[in-house]
Amino acid sequence: MTVEPLALYVHWPFCVSKCPYCDFNSHVRSTIDQNEWRDALLADLAYEASLLPYRRLTSIFFGGGTPSLMDPATVSAIIGRAREHWQASEDIEITLEANPNSVEADRFADLAAAGVNRLSLGLQSFDDTALAFLGRAHSADEGHRALDIAQKHFPRVSFDLIYALPGDTETSWAKTLDCALEKGTSHLSLYQLTIEPGTRFASMVAKHEFEPLDCDEAAGLYEVTWERTSAAGIPAYEVSNHARAGQESRHNLTYWRYGDYAGVGPGAHGRRLGKRTVRHRKPENFLSGMKRNGHGMVEEEMLDPREAADEALVMGLRLSEGIDPAALSDRFGRPVVDDPAVERLFASGHLEREGGRLRATASGRLLLDRVLAEIAAD
Template sequence: MRTHAQSEPSVALYVHWPFCRSKCPYCDFNSHVRERIDQTRFAAALRRELATEAAALGRRPLRSIFFGGGTPSLMDPQTTADLIADARALFDAEPNLEITLEANPTSVEAGALAAFAQAGVNRISLGVQSLDDAALRFLGREHSATQAVAALETARRLFGRLSFDLIYARPGQTLAAWRSELDTALTLVSDHLSLYQLTIEPGTVFEGAARRGLFALPDEDASAALYEQTATVAARHGLAAYEVSNYARPGCESRHNLGYWRYQDYIGIGPGAHGRLTRADGLHATRRHRAPEPWAERVERTGSGTTHDDLLSQQDCAREMLLMGLRLDEGIDGTHFAARTGMALEDALDPAILRAALEEDYLAWSIAPASTRLRATPSGRLRLEALLGALVL
């Protein structure tokens, strides 16, 4: 299990800012609404937790930083600057370190973008979600389409790299309407888009509304048609689907998120943050306390908000790597899989299901002298969740 740490010793840093102005009806992320946020307290706790992690981990190369949430653009930009400076001091930052911050396109948050750029953020990801005002109201968003376009224009001037999110497969959405919205979106972005189908998550407002029959999502065939059209339209604009929900020009992929999908090490700090870290005895999965105030209290008391630190078995690692890696267009390299998990790729798969998936053209298996590679085909990515449930031992 140490082989991976020796050959790929870099880490990424994820910083979770858990606060939002309001809770979106589709969102099941660890986000919290507070009338007042003690910025000083939470900034100090984040910096202390980062220092604790660095002391335990040692000085390793740092490949990326990602500020997520919640709504990290509600964070004081000085906190962002301090955390970036701390990370650079505690780790060996790789050249062209990617530093991403998620933001919403409300006028208040867009007004703070210049301060975040000055703090050291070099990539922005805007939660646009739709360019249609009626859809934005349905999704519970606080901004308008006009505000979204204005925020995108501001972000393009300030940051070297820009991405934004859209949610599609909304109730009643037609192929023609989505094609028009996506064409417009692709004229506004230069290198990267994240395009997510709307799903109903347990415990959300939308779950209750859907259960009461207030709306229905497109059926499986309609969703598949929307997905296929998404890839076609994006490709026409020069953006390829490098992951199930992410599209980019060559070389413009999110390096931070690629690290997740390639099953590389990352540190997660902040309430509810997860991490995956290679240590002397193997790969550990870490998780922080989800609730912001108890997390901060724990950090103030012990230096860390960690509630779980579990050594993963070979089977755990293999399962996670398959679940993540088959989302990527590039798939999973057999040599990397063996180094990371201690198992041969074929030993982690149900042979009968694998054979059937290959015959149905849901998976592609390439064998070369140096390595093997398993990847999901475009038709396989449409069925990935069901396929993985049966395929992975």
């Protein structure tokens, strides 16, 4: 019997403060009952495992929120229970997102002992003025210190930076990239600042308290990002993610390659056996659901073939490896791309082929949303 792979996502919804650009499911609470949340997450995990037996667990990802605020004993308990529910790969990747605040960095040794073998560190900037603008609770010095500590305790460390802030230039961003690349990391997540609806930044922009960077200027920074990381041997393997060969995030590749993943915890999404699953977002509602039903599920929906095909196209074309349209069509029983549209964009230089795979070119990546809208099959 073939044992199908599975990824596990665990959402910890709590943060010390809400960043003005963040639209993730994060909440600030004065007190958190770690024992209550440990029991709830373990119970939600058991429910998902009961619906997904006989799978090979390839990755666990603790996201948030701020998972580095979790008690390391909770992290250890979830990892241990997941290994009991499923057969774990020998090289299982276990990632935890962390902030660089000193109090959280002091937990890194305990988190590594709990079983985390990959840390994703939310540095966001090396500049104190930029960090203040982004509403971050750490200083640049704390960020450097946290990265040093992380690299001592975890075999794999990734960190995030945000660019295209007001006032950013190609020169200033190139200097930041050089600093990042000098840190010796094998993975970088480099995100353009996006003004998301419902965030404090969205309100500030609406009030003209600041103006987002011009689109052409942001595109220039994006090109600098690809050029500089490629030259350093950490090329982009996804629109915003860069890694040395073999150091890609295996968990995130499961998303982008449209594999199955179980999602537990408040607001967690999952995809299993052709269904989309969604948990209650608000922590209190999640706990109430757990008490009533034994799980935190608020929505479970079977994806129709067209919707699934469109999602696989959108996710897959974000990758530098692109997609195999024929394989996806066989998988979903319907065409995934519109062939005449693909030919037009191939001729215009926005798409390219390699073997049976289709992927976006450099110019196509800059217009990826438009490319996707044009080539999606009806």
